[in-house]
Amino acid sequence: MTTGKRTRIPREQAQEIILNAAEELFDQEGIHAVSVDAVVERAGINKMSVYRQFSSKTDLILAYISRKQEAFWTEWNLSLSKHPDQPREQLIQFFRDLAAKASCTDYRGCCFLNVAVEFPDTAHPVRELVTTHQRRIHDALLEMAEALGAAHPSELAYTLRLLMEGTYAESQTYGTDSGAIQMLPAIVEKLIDTSIAIR
Amino acid sequence: MTTGKRTRIPREQAQEIILNAAEELFDQEGIHAVSVDAVVERAGINKMSVYRQFSSKTDLILAYISRKQEAFWTEWNLSLSKHPDQPREQLIQFFRDLAAKASCTDYRGCCFLNVAVEFPDTAHPVRELVTTHQRRIHDALLEMAEALGAAHPSELAYTLRLLMEGTYAESQTYGTDSGAIQMLPAIVEKLIDTSIAIR
DNA sequence: TACATTTGTTACTAACTAGTAACAAACCTT
DNA sequence: AAGGTTTGTTACTAGTTAGTAACAAATGTA
Incomplete structure (x- = not known):
């Protein structure tokens, strides 16, 4: 300067x-x-x-999203590592950690949701990264639901997905102390147990 | 021209x-x-x-959101009017109609979520409209949960909120045929019945 | 018809945007 | 020390943005 x-x-x-x-x-x-x-x-x-x-701003955005992608799986693995070989506890732990994160005052939501909103054109290159990321999340949740021994793993995975995305959305629209987010771990725990009990 | x-x-x-x-x-x-x-x-x-x-673009945006607010409650009332005095059916119907809407290929998500994402500064005037709208939604869901005779109305309302916001978010990130959205009415129905049964 | 009000049109400002060209300074290798 | 490569700096292009001033044309009212 x-x-x-x-x-x-x-x-x-x-x-x-x-x-x-x-x-x-x-x-x-x-x-x-x-x-x-x-x-x-x-x-x-x-x-x-x-x-x-x-080479361009788009290129920078792509690098930003790629990094966020890596960060997500790092956190995912961190949550799971707290309860090795206990899928029920692992899943609950992930949602507990998610709720804690989404309760921080400086939390600005899920970058993938934000990107999807800011880039409505699904043909845009940044949207490909979002799409593949979401697919991987679904696969991971489904895998956990199966490992859990859920009566209907697919349905459980879908419900968990909605709750997860709902948490991201709520952190934006209701704010970081939305009430629903604080209750998230308990909701998930009950959901999982109900899902196993019906078996 | x-x-x-x-x-x-x-x-x-x-x-x-x-x-x-x-x-x-x-x-x-x-x-x-x-x-x-x-x-x-x-x-x-x-x-x-x-x-x-x-007077400004912001002014135009405010008018746009106000209109969307009215439209939401028009649709809400439309769903409820299909099952007068039957809160359980009314609520399920609302989520059925929501899922149908969110499955349309041209659906571009919840405007309030989109606005929240595009205007991160909660002090911005447009965010006030979002905040009051979300509060009203919560009140309406809580009222329904109580009318239903849920064991824990507040918890049910929070869960429904997460599912609702999750649907909005999914329609963006996973696309309009996300699987989870199609399953939404069934998920809500089961949730409500479980919530009543525990009583 | 005469006048005030509303609306359409053109042209503009000032600030900001993504991206680049050209050159100067520092570093690395030999 | 010499020459090539990488980085910093300045200044720029060309396009877009929100918002406005000034005037022309249409309408309503008396």
Whole structure:
């Protein structure tokens, strides 16, 4: 800026800095609302450094979503690792952790839902990432429902999906202390037990 | 346009035309993605005619949301009117109609969710409309849960809320034929009956 | 017919957008 | 030290955005 000396930042490091800045801004303010210049300023990095790494804003958004995808499965595995080989406890734990996250005041919802809303055109490249991610979530929930010994695994998986997406949506529309979100773990626990009992 | 003759449109009529055009575009493409000029073009009306009725784009958005609010309760009442004085049937009917709507290929989700996502700043005027609308929905669901004779009306209301919001979210992320949405009426029916049986 | 009001039209401002060209400075390898 | 590569800086393009000023044409009213 004002200094005569230039500070050079190598590629890999710059990419991290840019993606961190983009993530913060996209999460907080939305994607369309954040300009590339805003990301540049937040990252404290030069504009050309962005366009030398990401060919376009869309490219940057794709990288942002890919990162979020990885982060989701990291958290998923973290929840599951708390109760090895206990699918019922694992699933409840995941929803407990989800509720805790969605109750944070700075929580800005599920990035995949947000992206889907901000990019209504399903042919847009960013939507492909959303679609594959959702499919994987469904597969994971179905797998858990089967491992649980649910009477109707598919129905349980669908219901869990609705509750999960509902939590993401509520965190936006009702706010982070929606009441329903606090009750989520209990609701899921009861649902699972009912689903097993009917067997 | 090309005609020499000018066609004059009175205020009230113009307002309707503008709001119809805005609704179509906002629903289909999102709010930030639609410019005032795009609304003007779609409405086939002059730009000044828009700004003489709505002081700003925000003002137009507020009018759009207000209309959606009215439309929601019209549909709510329509569902309920199919089974007078039968709260269980009324509630199931509402979710049946919701699922049918959310299964349409051109369905673009719940406008209130979309607005919440597109306007993360809860202090923004449009968010007030969303907040009051969500509160009313909760009150209505709670009232129904009590009329049903649920063992724990509040818990049932919260769960129904999550399923409802989940449906809206799924219609975006999973698409209109998500599987879960088709199963929604059955899920709600079972949930209600379980909720009464425990009594 | 005369006048006030409403509406349509054109042209504009000022700010912001994504993306790029050209060059200067730093670094790395030899 | 020499030359190539990577990075920083500045300045720019061309398009879009919300919103407005000024005037022309149509309408209503007296």
